[in-house]
Amino acid sequence: MAVRYTLDDLPRYSPWPARLLGLEPWTPRQKTSSEVLREFDREKWGGLLARLEAAAAPPRVEEVDQWFLGALPETLCSVGDELELLSPLEAAHRQRALIARTLEGQFPAPALVELGAGYGSMLLWLAQQPPFSGAPIWAGELAASGLAALRRLAAAQQTPVEGGACDLASPELAGWRPPPGAVVYTSLATMYVPRLSPRVVEVLASWGPRAVVHFEPCWEHCRSDTLLGLLRRRYLELNDYNTNLVTLLHDAERQGRIRILDERPAVFGANPLLPISIVAWAPKEPSA
Numbered sequence: 001m002a003v004r005y006t007l008d009d010l011p012r013y014s015p016w017p018a019r020l021l022g023l024e025p026w027t028p029r030q031k032t033s034s035e036v037l038r039e040f041d042r043e044k045w046g047g048l049l050a051r052l053e054a055a056a057a058p059p060r061v062e063e064v065d066q067w068f069l070g071a072l073p074e075t076l077c078s079v080g081d082e083l084e085l086l087s088p089l090e091a092a093h094r095q096r097a098l099i100a101r102t103l104e105g106q107f108p109a110p111a112l113v114e115l116g117a118g119y120g121s122m123l124l125w126l127a128q129q130p131p132f133s134g135a136p137i138w139a140g141e142l143a144a145s146g147l148a149a150l151r152r153l154a155a156a157q158q159t160p161v162e163g164g165a166c167d168l169a170s171p172e173l174a175g176w177r178p179p180p181g182a183v184v185y186t187s188l189a190t191m192y193v194p195r196l197s198p199r200v201v202e203v204l205a206s207w208g209p210r211a212v213v214h215f216e217p218c219w220e221h222c223r224s225d226t227l228l229g230l231l232r233r234r235y236l237e238l239n240d241y242n243t244n245l246v247t248l249l250h251d252a253e254r255q256g257r258i259r260i261l262d263e264r265p266a267v268f269g270a271n272p273l274l275p276i277s278i279v280a281w282a283p284k285e286p287s288a
């Protein structure tokens, strides 16, 4: 019989319950753009880019996932309302499959666009799966090293990629725009902007996308009537993650500017304190 895990098991797999209860020392960091660039541009993706540049032959993106996740121990994950013990690679695989299942309902479309795409773990994998294979692929990313790594990995699998620098914290968002009707998504990226500007929704809507889909932890979706919900809320606050994505989208819908197509709270979390919700929307009047 499968082992059933509860919240009581979490401290054996994560330091966060003790940190959130103030029982273990931990220094909070603000998610300023220089802090995000330290974490991703210099450390994570900067290190990866150096390794890719030194590699005799460029690896496939799945191999890079293995570099990052392959040696990590099993971890408790949240799957809907349940907790399951999974390897980080299995958790990443389930999250990718969930994202693919969600986006495929929007295809065929003139382009698939990811903002905050990192080295392309999600996007370059999707680009090889039907119904996305063959669709023009666009990537936006803040960290120059992430974009450079993504471009190398894309070239190795012969996936042409357009797009370029993008800052979800800037009112302009990006100096490029995908074709009208594109399917745009974010995955664990808007969460790095503590307070998103309403302008982000306006700019995205002005691209005339068929749909914009966020796979993001949502502060507003953390329940206040369960211990897990309260821990999640505190986790987001202490780590200075985003707290207003859902509020912005609800406001834009009330103002008649967008239509929310789907909203599913806390669907899956490789970290049970940071589960992704799925929120999909479309502009009310697509404009080119």
Ligand SMILES: C[S@@+](CC[C@H](N)C(=O)[O-])C[C@H]1O[C@@H](n2cnc3c(N)ncnc32)[C@H](O)[C@@H]1O
Pocket (backbone or CB within 6 Å): 036, 040, 041, 115, 116, 117, 118, 119, 120, 121, 122, 140, 141, 142, 143, 146, 166, 167, 168, 169, 170, 186, 187, 188, 189, 192, 193
């Ligand atoms: C946890 S990684 C997720 C990468 C990818 N979306 C995935 O799901 O595999 C977060 C990514 O968001 C990017 N990011 C953080 N802040 C951003 C911003 N303001 N604008 C664009 N990208 C940002 C980071 O550089 C990093 O590549």
